[in-house]
Amino acid sequence: MxxxxxxxxxxxxxxxxxxxxxxxxxxxxxxxxxxYFPNIILLYSFIEGMLKWLISVKAGWMKTDRAxxxxxxxxxxxxxxxxxxxxxxLTSYDCLQFAFLIDVVDLKLYRRLLGINTERNKLIHxxxxxxSRDDFRAFRRILEDLANVPNEFSDIISKLSKxxxxxxxxxxxxxxxxx
Numbered sequence: 571m572x573x574x575x576x577x578x579x580x581x582x583x584x585x586x587x588x589x590x591x592x593x594x595x596x597x598x599x600x601x602x603x604x605x606y607f608p609n610i611i612l613l614y615s616f617i618e619g620m621l622k623w624l625i626s627v628k629a630g631w632m633k634t635d636r637a638x639x640x641x642x643x644x645x646x647x648x649x650x651x652x653x654x655x656x657x658x659x660l661t662s663y664d665c666l667q668f669a670f671l672i673d674v675v676d677l678k679l680y681r682r683l684l685g686i687n688t689e690r691n692k693l694i695h696x697x698x699x700x701x702s703r704d705d706f707r708a709f710r711r712i713l714e715d716l717a718n719v720p721n722e723f724s725d726i727i728s729k730l731s732k733x734x735x736x737x738x739x740x741x742x743x744x745x746x747x748x749x
Contacts, residue, residue: 583620583623583727584724584727587720587721587723587724587727590612590613590616590720591717591720591721593609593612594609594612594613594713594716594717594720595717597609597713598710598713598714598717601710603706603709603710606706606709606710606712606713607709609713610693610709610712610713610716613713613716613717613719613720614686614690614694614716616719616720617662617683617686617716617719618662618665620723621660621662621665621666621668621669621674621675621683622657622658622660622665623657624669624674624723624726624727624730625657625660625665625668625669625672625674626653626654626657626658627730627734628672628673628674628730629653629657629672630650630653630654631730631733631734632672633649633650633653662687662690663687666680666683666684666687669683674726675726679722683719686715686716686719689712693712
């Protein structure tokens with residue numbers, strides 16, 4: 571099955587983080603067991619998507635350094651589009667590597683996310699034989715562990731907005747987000 575890629579759309583990432591955090595926290599507080607696994611998947615997807623977006627933003631920002639004096643070399647829109655396309659195609663493991671290499675995440679967060687990625691792969695790729703598919707306590711522990719990751723991304727966005735213009739960061743689109 572193939573999916574059409576729709577043009578990027580501009581969204582406020584801080585609002586997105588707040589909505590996801592609110593949803594996950596609500597599920598945990600209300601102990602909605604049936605929503606544990608879907609929220610785990612939501613957070614795995616969120617982490618990978620956020621890393622792709624942050625890599626795209628940071629790499630684009632790094633490219634703009636060329637446009638500053640004394641070089642006066644301009645960065646083309648095509649280059650930015652290529653950065654977004656490359657970022658969107660990264661695997662979850664590649665995202666972690668790139669994010670660490672270009673200082674989107676520090677060593678501590680990199681190691682934490684690497685552990686999360688390993689656990690994600692174990693859960694997703696072996697779910698069909700997972701002995702605890704109905705063990706809501708195990709899913710709750712995983713969800714609790716993942717629940718504070720969005721806050722760490724808020725910190726990264728704040729750091730980037732100090733480095734870049736906050737308005738520019740807010741205007742940056744999420745690559746290939748479907749409407």
